[in-house]
Amino acid sequence: MASYIIDKKDLKILLDKFLKEFKVYGPIKPGLDSSVDEIKSIDDLHLEYKSTIISPKKFFLPPKDTLFEFKIQKGNYEIKEIVNDEKFILFGLHPCDVNAILKLDEFFSGKFKDKYYQNRRKNSIIIALNCTQPGENSFCKSMNAGPFLYKGYDILLTDIDTKYLIEIGSDKGKKIIQGLKLNIASKNDLLKKEKKCKLANKKIKKILDPNWLPKLAEENLDHEIWIDLGERGGVAGSFPCLSCGSCSLVCPTCYCYDIYDTVDLSLKNGSRVRELDSCQLLEYGQVALGGNFRKDRKDRIRHWMFCKFGAAAGSKNSSCVGCGRCIRVCPSKIDITKVAKSLWRKK
Amino acid sequence: MAKKPKIGVFKLTGCAGCQMEIFRMEDEFLDLIKLFDISYWKMAKRDNDDKDLDIALIEGGISTPWEIEEIKCIRKNTKFLVAFGDCAIGGCIPSIRNWIPQMESEEIVYPDPSKICSTKVHGIGEYVKVDAELKGCPPHRKTILELLKSALLKIRPRLRQHPVCVECKFQGNACLITSNKLPCMGPVISGGCGAICPTLGRICEGCFGPMSNPNASALANIFRDIGLNDEDIKRKFRKYSGMSPEFRLEAGH
Known part of the structure; x- marks a missing residue:
């Protein structure tokens, strides 16, 4: 699919379009202790972040999640499903985290399909950001999960100095930028991405086989x-x-x-909860x-x-x-x- | 409807804060008295009967010979005995005085200690069989309710003993030890509080007592590495649960 470019200062136009249609979550702080939370305007977004404390799995497998509610009435059970239908964008995820989501996808869609996970996943759009400044603890390169991404994204951004290179990875991605006037990326822009990729790889000091x-x-x-x-x-x-x-x-x-x-204290109404364990x-x-x-x-x-x-x-x-x-x-x-x-x- | 279970709430050596926590369950309190017959609770009612109790919630530790007698008597009259809060579990804050000679602590408080007859402070488990523990100083309302509801349903209560770190991560907090070099007790302390203090940027003081299988010596070494001296470290481990077997070495036994 085609690649586009956008000036960094014009990122607001892109984000504002997304904000009109979706809830957007992205890194809200710079540095290593950032977190992916709701973004309301471009000022909340810190794409220069290095890592987040909690991984974005929280959007698909929340630490605490009510699966359904039940009621007992005259000896019969009544069950009410809790369905979360919110459509949302995860903006600025790093390649390691996108690769992790692909692993979770495999797990939750195996022999037993987890509809709670799959429902959230279906409603999500992933806008990834290639990692040009890997942190001192990163060893994604060794695990084939970064610092640059090759699959699993709907849209992929790469910081090429004053601009972002925009690559489309899916029909969902194509659809959400429809109507925006974006310039087609030149050969030079793609070359710049290659260079950035090489530089990022060099910055990773932890290596494993x-x-x-x-x-x-x-x-x-x-x-x-x-x-x-x-x-x-x-x-x-x-x-x-x-x-x-x-x-x-x-x-x-x-x-x-x-x-x-x-x-609850009536001993007749209750809920089934899923909680992250360790x-x-x-x-x-x-x-x-x-x-x-x-x-x-x-x-x-x-x-x-x-x-x-x-x-x-x-x-x-x-x-x-x-x-x-x-x-x-x-x-x-x-x-x-x-x-x-x-x-x-x-x- | 079957007979309502009889509950007794007793206070030994403690601050009454755990009992207050029952009062603080404002949303559930009226439902609770529909489900239970509060048979003994001096703080709440005038006429009290401590015979044939189904559940006894014991607040406070043991610090006098009379309390030893009292707890043995309550045990005889109760089916299900609950150590309600850290004092009843292991002595908690009053047990800090166990590290100085009895005479010295008595002289600090009383003008004439010749009439005082007190023992070292222990949890009630030192003297009688305890059926369940509600951790915390005071225990969280949710865990009190969980225990009472489980008693009605006759199922095992879900009282987790995972560390505060788990709840801190659920909140999405940065680690105060690794990110801020602060001596947080979280990694060895039982959760249940929802990590209130670390969420407000304050270190965990340890008020829920030891988690299951804590590595206290490792945390003491981490504190040393952050810059605490041995006395500081002892004080931190003594504060709420110095008498617990899990923290004894680090508390300076």
């Missing part, structure tokens, strides 16, 4: 590194794991959740009569890392995209890339 990650898991189930991480002094300059769950909660590909019912918490592996599949902290952190290496049940659907959020958020300074490297070295 993703091919040996699942193998690492297979060969190191009983490695002493897990005891170091769980109980002793940590690994490669980190403190031991706190099992606080922050890593998995901010992770764009961690989809594990818990489902429970709540009732394998780092003791209760996650708990079963009836007090059994627990992962009682020890070392087993929990090992499980999470293997899952991110693509070696757990989720396989590629839950494996890492290299966004670096877990490294940034860990109070113990645990760095998954350093743990992987330590495992490789100590083999």
